[in-house]
Amino acid sequence: MTERPRIGVVVFPGSNDDRDAAWALGALGAEPVVVWHADEQLPDVAGIVLPGGFSYGDYLRCGAIARLSPAMRAVAEFAAEGGPVLGICNGFQILCEARLLPGVLRPNASRRFVCRDVALRVERTDIPLMSRCLTGQRLVIPIKHGEGCWFVDEAALERVAELDQVVLRYDGKNPNGSVGGVAGVCNPEGNVLGLMPHPEHAVDPLLGSGDGALILASLVDAAREHHGSLAATL
């Protein structure tokens, strides 16, 4: 079992939070590895982060171009094999565009970019990417997005509820008008998680909150476990 699991941070042209995510992962015991958007194969990694930013400028719908990138094809394969994947903000948008997660992200109801701390309620802790959190726990983590209004139609929402895919909800005021106050969802298998809040900006109380470290440390644990399970099958 690796002491410091290698976690890939995919860098698209226009990614902004890639360095912050890598720094936070390093501080939480992982070895961050840069994955270039044009790479067709992932390096030897046991987890993936799709960071925040404006991939390819996002002049089209957010994430619509990034989902077509060679690296995303490799990420989809990695996810299909059960590898843990965390998409933050733009990463969440890309995962939805790539159909790895349900729903779409629309412009905020306010039609404005918003950057502020929000309170979140943890809905699920039985997936590896949330293992360090407690169900019902209140986390304070900042958001910063112009298109974070998660939307699904009623039929899809029923399915999301059936499969228990809602992982995080805004606690109190909904900052973007998302359906059901959803802030983060996972795939049915539970190894792919997307969320609008930025845990990488909340890993140190000096930055205002350390709550984001719970989510990123869960990813580090999950990557360590995934690496272990791969080693065991070899």
Place this chain on the structure above:
Amino acid sequence: MLQGPGENAGVIDLGAGEAVAFKVESHNHPSAVEPFQGAATGVGGILRDIVAMGARPIALLDGLRFGRPGWAFDRAVAGIGHYGNCVGVPTVGGEAVFDEAYEQNCLVNAMCVGLLPAQRVTRARASGPGNLVVLFGSTTGRDGIGGASVLASHELAEDDEDKRPTVQIGDPFTGKKLIEVSLDLVERGLVESLQDCGAAGLASSLAEMARDGAGIDVHLDRVPLREDDLEPWEVMISESQERMVAVVRPQMLAAVEAVCARWELRCTVVGDVTDTGELRAFHDDELVGAIPARLLTDECPRYEVERRPRSARARPRDERPLRQRLADPNGRSRRWIYEQYDHLVGSRTIRRPGLDAAVVRLRPSLRGLAVSLDGPPVGERDPFRAGAVAVLGAARNVACAGGEPLALTDCLNFGNPEKPEVAWELAEAIEGIAQAAEALGIPVVSGNVSLYNETDGRAIPPTPVVGCVGLVPDVRSTPSRWREGDVLLLAAAPGELELAAEAALVRFLWKAAPLLSLAHDVGHGGIDAALAEAALWSGIGAEIELPPGEPCGGAALLACDPGDVTRLGTRGLTRLGVVGGNSILGLPLDELRAAWEGEP
């Protein structure tokens, strides 16, 4: 000081191998004609200035002055957010001032702060005959032709809609790639010098590079164009955004091209460095223009303008009740503005925008930079005072956040200097800035001048806007919020703008900061407004006994643990009260918050 005025930005040594590059620049005229793109490209331009020094931008600040809140202001804020958010540089502060004097001539000043290794200051000057001049970034088109000459060098008038084509269009995605490519090139040691392509396009950037005996030959037919029928002169002065120029040794060209290709950014050799001292432009190998570069830079024509003092009457103090002043567009919280900006990217923001200066951490160390951008109060007409007060306000803001002011940058926004009264204002404001900076013992390392800010003969008031950068030795002791039971004190400089006393107050503030739970500049709204702001910021009220009268000079509120009061010394300190409760000055906090927050 590693680099003073004359380059793309000033650079200050921070010790420990680190240096900070910073500068403020105006984009007033384009923003008056088209606020969204004007403000967006203002941000893009100042970012490239910092990048040209080889520094990674870590903070942006914006000084905005408009006639009133409304469409134009909202569009400027949206433009700043569009660019800053997209390139991933946090916007952490600035000022937003509303006064009808800026109704026809808004001010959009953008400041950028960047970090670089102290031994790696990159400069714009070309050197080494035979070296290649490489243009990289966007293609060149007709946008922004005459931006500097048509727009910024004349007064505005009724028919300004015709001038919209002179405003450049920003492309933050390419801007982001340009930042990453430039820093990659500098970090790998692949370029001899770097220069932003800003106002007046290639003409000015190449002239600024061709100095100290070096010349540049540029082949305009090699410049990649957006539309193919551009005249050579148009290529020379186009202000198409997101372009930079580098001087590259021939043996490094392949490596430079590889870096650009990785980021899918165009790069083209457009000329070479010579030893003629001339800037020569060729088109299809035909010489189409030549001028000794020094005539466009160090030896450009200088004017001695006539100066005539004009009497300035100060506007009377706003005597309305506190609640009304807090609800005024100039008195209310700026949260609705800065929440539209990503102020957290970089994971450095220790003290967020909203009160005095922001603090960004110099990761991985515990040191930080306190940064502020401040102008004179609304209605200030005395140009000397405007300059001095702007400097002292910016420095006090930094000191309240625990930073020792290190250096200043200034943006001089004035009317038409061909008018003797405006020329006098300009000279007086510069004198005010210079004297205040000297009293503080810190340099002005960079800056920008914006003139002709007038419409139909009516000039803006003298508006020097000053940025200050200060060093916080340990971000863990940055004053943040006052706490129940803290003692509240007022520190005020005696006299009316006595510069030595003002500088002593600034020094006292940053030295005392580690003992303080909160420090807040009293600013232009008075002691009661400052107390209300601090209480709302901290989320807790206080029992206060206001001193008789307002201080004439600079002042700050301090909050500290009762046990630490004696360690502050008592000279010049007035006790105001104790922190606690849900009200301040007899007004419930939730009532004040309703007046203070939300949009005007």
